[in-house]
Amino acid sequence: MNLLEVCNICKTYGEGETAVHALKNVSFSVNKGEYVAIVGESGSGKSTLLNMIGALDRPEMGKVTIAGRNIFSMNDRELTIFRRRNIGFIFQAFNLIPELTVEQNIIFPVLLDYQKPDRAYLEELLKVLNLSERRNHLPNQLSGGQQQRVAIGRALFTRPSIILADEPTGNLDTQNSSEVITLLKEAASKYEQTIIMITHNRSIAQSADRVLQVSDGVLTDFGRCRE
Ligand SMILES: Nc1ncnc2c1ncn2[C@@H]1O[C@H](COP(=O)(O)OP(=O)(O)OP(=O)(O)O)[C@@H](O)[C@H]1O
């Protein structure tokens, strides 16, 4: 089953002579539970594409369907709720809330949704993310890798159907990067979550089910690298 369908997306920034055609007729689909890496040179359009999939921005043309819903047909309120419940974002800059502890940062999206946090799942996540002993620390009391793991915990805690990650290991060393990716993959496979991850790291890309390359706004599907 296709969890994500991207159909003929075109995105242009600016107008006239300074216009940048950041995405040119991009189409692809992703199965439920699939782990897809997006690679490509700096400025090729990877983040623009991820922003469209997460409906953080709108294209001039094209359609994105997640779990059967056309995301651009929703109004802002519907979209906010849909995003909160279905999409987990992990950015290179961790975007943690500085005044909240590790634990509070992780459960925050669920509180925003007026839901009761699943305490057992919180414990499980803190354990797998190796953050149990840091649960009451503030972000500025954590290392970069620990902050990144909190951001991952926060993205996973709502059990989204799709996780969009923009260079989630960009600020981490090799050891921490591979640990973070392993954790993310384990959690995603346990709950059959789909991952779309932008990475410049070749070995991380090779660990994906499929690699898509963006080159000057054009997407090429390199197919499955492992079965
Ligand atoms: N808000 C914006 N206004 C104008 N141009 C933009 C804007 N955002 C991105 N661009 C341009 O669109 C193109 C694609 O940018 P994008 O951020 O998607 O690249 P990227 O592949 O994510 O690069 P990187 O690997 O450096 O993060 C670039 O040429 C960029 O300069």
Ligand SMILES: [Mg+2]
């Ligand atoms: Mg980018």
